[in-house]
Amino acid sequence: MSNVNIEITAYKTLMPYLIHATTRMWYTSFLPPLVAPALFIFIFGAIVGARIAPVEGLNYMQYIAPGLAIMVIMNVAYADSSGFFYHAKSARFIEQALVSPTSIYVVLGCYISIGMLNSLFLGLIMMLFLSFYASISIASITITLSTAVLASLIFSMAGIISA
Numbered sequence: 001m002s003n004v005n006i007e008i009t010a011y012k013t014l015m016p017y018l019i020h021a022t023t024r025m026w027y028t029s030f031l032p033p034l035v036a037p038a039l040f041i042f043i044f045g046a047i048v049g050a051r052i053a054p055v056e057g058l059n060y061m062q063y064i065a066p067g068l069a070i071m072v073i074m075n076v077a078y079a080d081s082s083g084f085f086y087h088a089k090s091a092r093f094i095e096q097a098l099v100s101p102t103s104i105y106v107v108l109g110c111y112i113s114i115g116m117l118n119s120l121f122l123g124l125i126m127m128l129f130l131s132f133y134a135s136i137s138i139a140s141i142t143i144t145l146s147t148a149v150l151a152s153l154i155f156s157m158a159g160i161i162s163a
Contacts, residue, residue, distance in 0.1 A: 010102035011110060018084060018114040033076045033122050034129070037068045041133055061134035068130065070151055073123035077152040081115030082159030089163065108160060115156030116149070123148055 022029045041061070049060035088094040088111075097107045130136060138144050 006101055007103055007106045010097075010100070010106050014097070014107065014110040015113065018110060019117075021084070022080070022114065022118055029080075029118065030122060030125075033072055033079075034126060037072055037126060038129065040064075040068065041130070045133060059134070061130075062136065065127075065130040065134050065136050069123050069126045070148070072126045073119045073148055073152050074155045075119075076122050077115045077119035077155035078159040078162075079115075080118045080159070081111050081156040082163040084114060085111045085160055085163035111160055112153070112156040115159055116152040119152040119156070120148060123152075 045061050045064075052060045054060075055063070085094075088097075094107070098104065127136065
């Protein structure tokens with residue numbers, strides 16, 4: 001078995017474990033990151049947003065919707081990657097991955113990938129939620145997706161560094 005096949009097998013083995021760990025406790029993985037922006041929408045969108053005049057054709061909800069979505073992406077990417085990696089270190093099962101023939105880059109890639117996947121998924125859910133309260137128009141889908149992916153990558157890496 002070549003070295004590349006070992007790395008692919010290691011990635012395919014660790015990722016389902018991390019996905020299962022995320023979905024097993026979905027109410028702690030998916031609900032809290034969406035509650036704060038939802039409260040922000042209800043409180044500030046309903047109370048303050050009604051009093052602010054539209055600026056250049058955008059009302060208050062249309063103005064803050066992209067910021068709330070990227071805030072969810074950044075927070076979840078950072079929290080998930082650092083949380084999973086810190087838990088692996090404190091429970092001392094990261095050593096099992098490190099003493100195996102798996103490269104450390106594959107292990108780090110898995111932790112970064114799970115942070116990215118969760119954050120992009122919750123960012124999409126947040127955008128769908130926001131679309132009920134504001135008419136959201138995306139000027140460039142390419143720029144929007146690349147910004148979301150790069151933000152999730154950068155904050156997942158920052159989460160690994162801080163763990």
